[in-house]
Amino acid sequence: MRLRDRHAITKPEIMIIPMIDIMFFLLVFFMMSTLSMVNVKTVDVDMPQAQSAETKLAVTYVVTMRRDGQLFLEDKPIEETALIEQAAAEAAQNSRFSVVVRADQGLDYGMVIALLDRFKSRGILHIGLAAQGK
Template identity: 40%
Template sequence: MKLRAYRVESSPKLMVIPMIDIIFFLLVFFMMSTLHMVYQKTMPVNLPPAATVHQEVAKPLTISISNSGTLYWEQEEIALEALRGRLQRIIASQPQQAVVLRADQSVEHGKVIVVMDELKLAGVQKLAIAAQQKQR
């Protein structure tokens, strides 16, 4: 009686489906980790908290107002009088250009309104005001 003859001898096989699952998992992992690597190069300001904070996907221009009231275009200091002309040149070529206004929470409300007015007079149609996520 030979028992060995009844056994099915199988050779090892390469399982493709689990390998595809692992590759997709790694792909999603690296895609999600690169989202956290994006760093917005602007002047550091202490943003006020807000319950609804939304971040634009496209790269907007960033105008910052520091706690001393100094105005910044990205990281470059700019005078309020020069802001409108510079923005008008950009809006002329890119009418849908988004602008994010980042103002320190200790800046006077009137200063923020003056800057917002200059942005609107320059023709900015997409204006966002930056805020931090409120801690619960």
């Protein structure tokens, strides 16, 4: 049986290139998974498209109106009176309170205006309408 020579042992080397590859892979993985979680709490509706639609991140309430007139607060169904009361209570506590209405493009225009009017009558003035960017 032949044994290795004790003096011929080389020093261990740290291979940094595979470690950099793994770090970039993890960075991309976490970036992609974070981006996919952005719109999780909304109901899918067919929103109208707008050329100059902007993304606003500081929104307190996201209200969705489906084609049949059903209302959702983020992803939970809610009655209109309960929605208006909750929004008014929140607006009384938070001076920067804002509401974004995501309405289906097949919805009657009068229903959207009626909801906006009810928000305004309760003192909620920061209201936005959502649109799909082109």
